[in-house]
Amino acid sequence: MPEASAVYRLGLDVGGTNLRLGVFSDLALVEETRFQANYSAICKQYPPTQAWQTILQVTAEAIQPLLDKYTGIAAIGIGFPGFIDPNTGVLAQSPNLPGLREVNLGHDLSGLLGVNVRVENDANAAAYGEYCQLGQPAGGLLYVGLGTGVGAGLVVNGQVWAGHHGYALEAGHIIVVPEGRLCGCGNHGCVEQYASATGISQAYADLTGQTRTARDIAQAADSGDIDAQTVYADAGSKLAQMLASVLKVVDVENVLIGGGVAAAWSLMSAAFHQRLEHDLIPVLRGKIKVHITRSGDVAGMLGAALLAA
Structure with missing residues (x-):
């Protein structure tokens, strides 16, 4: 049972097909739950207004049992995919959620639940969670999340850098x-x-004419499928190409790769490091520390919870 005097924080990570909800005491995960919620399918099935109301109801339904159980939660943080204005909390657009424009999840959910809700770009939330778990490294942290899409977040001197409009990184x-x-x-x-x-x-x-999930393709690559190995190597190379460009601008010491696709890092690593070393400017070569997350994808929930508090 939750301790009556304990301070808890609730964070949500919105994924492609489900919500992950975590209750935290400081940096420790106290309870995690998952809730089936395919926001992309909802957006494709309904007109925008109906889709938005459905998303609100589904999200509130997922959250309410934890609010009932942990009565001391005063704020909720949500990591949400899309372009979010840091000043207003308005979601301008979400590339993977068609039709959602100019909506305010934090404001609307706060009204439904009676608890303050802060919504942050999902990659920014994960970046902050990873930064805190790494002990807040002085050299800053660039986080790249490989999931349904590719997100990134930058934390320097304890602050998430979102840019003037909120769409940085x-x-x-x-x-x-x-x-x-x-x-x-x-x-x-x-x-x-x-x-x-x-x-x-x-x-x-x-390449093959076959439709398979990224996880199935990774398993095929591990079993010797040359086409699957080629696809993952190309993914690693393209990722390094992008990172080399970003690092020339932000110049941080630490890069952390997370998200579900990072579980197949062994299939991407060789091509990634070869391309990164090639594309970086010479003065940065050998100075970038690339980490693979060990948080088990807890960082998105944690970062959202900490930022809300």
Whole structure:
């Protein structure tokens, strides 16, 4: 049973097909639950207004049992995919959630639940969670999350850098293949179309004519499937190409790779490091520490919870 006097924080990480909810005491995860919620499918099934109301109801339904159990929770943090204004909390657009524009999840959920809700870009939340778990490294942290899409966040001197409009570090939409695959953001050739789970699945389909999940493709690669190995190597190379460009601008010491696709890092690592070393400017070569997350994807929930508090 929760301690009556304990201070708890609640953080949500919105994924492609489910919500992950974590209750924290300081940095320690006290309880984690998952809730089936395919926001992308909802957005495709309903008109925008109906889709938004459905998303609100589903999210509130997921949260309420934890609020009932941990009565001391005073604020909720949510890591949400999309372009979020840090001053107003308004979601301008979400490339992977078609039709959602100019909506305010924090404001609307606060009204439903009676608890203050803060919404942060999901990659920013994960970046902050990883930064805190790494002991707040002085050299700063650039986080890259490889999931349904590719997100990134930058933390320097204990602060998430979101930029003036809140859309900084949208590194998943850096173009690595001119006139390449159409991306949900409207451009062509974004790294998200090659290094995310969705991109890996599409690359394999283009190469073989077979539709498989990124996880299945990774298993095939481990079993010797040359096409699967090629797709993952290309994903690693494209990721490094993007990172080399970003690092020339932000110049941090630590890069952390997270998200579900990072579980297959052994298939991407060689091509990644070869391309990164090639594309970095000479003065940065050998000075960048690349880490693979060991948080078990807890960082997104943790970062959201800490930022809300």
